[in-house]
Amino acid sequence: MATPLSASRFVRILREEGLEVHEYRSWRTHNRNHKGAWGPINGVMIHHTVTSGTDSSVRLCYDGYASLPGPLCHGVIAKDGSVWLVGNGRANHAGLGDDDVLRAVIDESASLPPDNEANTDGNARFYGFECINMGDGKDPWPEAQLEAIEKAAAAVCRTYGWTERSVIGHLEWQPGKVDPRGFSMNGMRDRIAARLGRPPQGPEFEPFPGADFFHDGQRSTIITRMGERLVEEDCGRYEVGPGPRWTDVDRASYAAWQRKLGYSGDDADGIPGTVSWTKLRVPAG
Incomplete structure (x- = not known):
């Protein structure tokens, strides 16, 4: 279990991992903390947006819907590998998931049990990254975007001393979910493990913050x-x-x-x- 990161530290660890990070609107104070707990933090969850276009996708993840107010995640990962921060605190991204899966994440088990129950509040326990993709199995995942997913997840894991087993997909948490669709979470965890075996390669010069x-x-x-x-x-x-x-x-x-x-x-x-x-x-x- 871990305490949530401050906004400033969250930005710093992402940039230290070599990511181009954009701070969107009032993301540092944008959250759903008045609706429930935020923390203790146990892992990272990966999603796809079912949208296209960076501007509209980031705006949607910040604002949300009438029936599901934003933020809908903490960071949006664009096709070009840039990360747009839209929330700091509790976010509407994980919903109710399986308590057995949560225990496996906390224990960093070698395998995950089936996600056949929806009885545990994931919005309190996971950092969420929405990745821009239609989620139809046809929309491509550029290498720059996959590398950014790898870096973002590794940055959080590195900070807390977690392994790649603390990173899951939405489809591994909540019954009926299919995201992220188009790449394997096991393959992504292998990438994250390899990155965690190397020191962070932060940029020599400050990436353009937008x-x-x-x-x-x-x-x-x-x-x-x-x-x-x-x-x-x-x-x-x-x-x-x-x-x-x-x-x-x-x-x-x-x-x-x-x-x-x-x-x-x-x-x-x-x-x-x-x-x-x-x-x-x-x-x-």
């Missing part, structure tokens, strides 16, 4: 390190020095960097984009 990361009120050491690089590139417009809170001065400094790269007009608006961010080479934290 344009939506840069908004009023955002605080992060990423912004400080970005500002320090802008100063090194003679683009800093700071009177005091870069800090962790995103401000108009950060935006003006980044706009100077964009102009240095040859951008102009709306392309030099001070909001980081993938190409300019990659060229800035912000050191990873």
Whole structure:
């Protein structure tokens, strides 16, 4: 059993595993904790979305439905391998599952029993990752996406000292579920085991956190390190020095960097984009 991770630590362990992580809207405080327990945590559950398209899938997993409010998971794994965080706390993803399966996960048993009962609250016990796929057995699973599933699950397991046996699919938890469809959970656990046998290979430079990361009120050491690089590139417009809170001065400094790269007009608006961010080479934290 384990205590849930803080939002900041959750982001950090995913990035340390080498994942491109996007923080979506107010995910850090978005949860269903008022409806039930969140923790102790016992494992990781993998799903497919039965949707296509990153933007619409992430929005759906954040908002949910009228009959099933969001968040519908903690992270959405896109086809390109990027991870979009949509919830921190209890999420509507696992539902009621089999208590025998939960015991096997806790014990990290070599095999799982049949999921023939729905008597245990999985929303309290599992981190959930929704993976964008139609789930029809025809929609492909790109290697970048499979690798991201492997990395995300391994990051959580590594943090808690779990083995790959703490990772299950929704189809192994709740009667009648088929997700994830299109790859084998046993095969995925083999991949996770292999990754856990190696140290995390975090990036040398900070992956692009997404344009939506840069908004009023955002605080992060990423912004400080970005500002320090802008100063090194003679683009800093700071009177005091870069800090962790995103401000108009950060935006003006980044706009100077964009102009240095040859951008102009709306392309030099001070909001980081993938190409300019990659060229800035912000050191990873």
